């Protein structure tokens with residue numbers, strides 16, 4: 571008896587654990603994350619349209635056609651029902667059509683590269699409205715945030731004003747990470763030598779968790795930061811405070827910073843070398859290295875010259891063939907006429 575109670579208690583344990591959860595993904599503070607949360611709810615409900623009836627009917631059939639029930643009709647030669655066929659084929663078809671439409675629409679509407687067209691469900695904004703740009707660099711094992719317009723940078727702390735569209739440009743220094751603030755928007759990969767983007771907005775002031783959602787080595791577990799959604803006035807004050815901090819983030823400081831380290835404390839830089847993010851992205855922070863975009867540009871130019879040379883040679887062959895034809899044809903004709 572005790573073992574049965576214990577077993578039942580243990581079965582309930584996961585539920586009590588879940589009850590303590592802060593369901594941030596389904597109750598976020600940013601409009602993009604809110605729309606993504608709604609997608610999860612809608613697709614789960616669509617799935618339950620099949621799962622709930624199937625489970626209910628399984629139990630119903632097992633009960634109704636149990637051996638001791640002599641009332642149930644026994645019909646071993648039954649093999650077809652048009653109504654059943656309609657339900658069995660129609661229901662999944664309609665659900666797949668609905669899921670397909672939702673996927674198509676939301677993939678385009680929630681494309682992280684697409685500039686926002688609304689602050690939330692009730693407040694549209696023009697796509698031309700200039701967002702706040704933040705450059706994100708995933709380092710081993712801390713986050714660097716550069717505010718190019720404000721000329722400041724931070725380590726392991728992010729702040730943005732509430733109800734202002736933000737455009738994140740995301741890259742990494744060595745290995746792949748994933749930039750994830752569940753309250754704000756879905757995760758976006760951070761990769762060295764390339765840039766990903768995220769457009770999002772926070773609608774409520776508050777402090778939220780941010781972290782790397784892609785394992786990146788020894789210090790990964792502590793690659794966490796606090797994200798502050800602030801009133802515009804508080805944000806301006808925060809920028810001013812950061813500016814007051816005299817230290818400068820230049821290439822030398824960055825090279826130090828880039829070295830692997832764990833549990834980095836929050837740090838602010840009042841000045842940032844203006845081309846630092848470009849150099850990080852194109853892997854040319856170190857003195858004397860050529861930037862990747864420059865190498866790619868030169869490669870592209872070389873390809874163009876090679877293609878032009880090939881075209882020229884082909885044209886020359888065509889011209890020679892034409893000359894050949896022009897010179898040789900009359901002589902054969904002459905031969906023929908003789």
Ligand SMILES: [Cu+2]
Nearest residue numbers: 746748759784
């Ligand atoms: Cu994948």
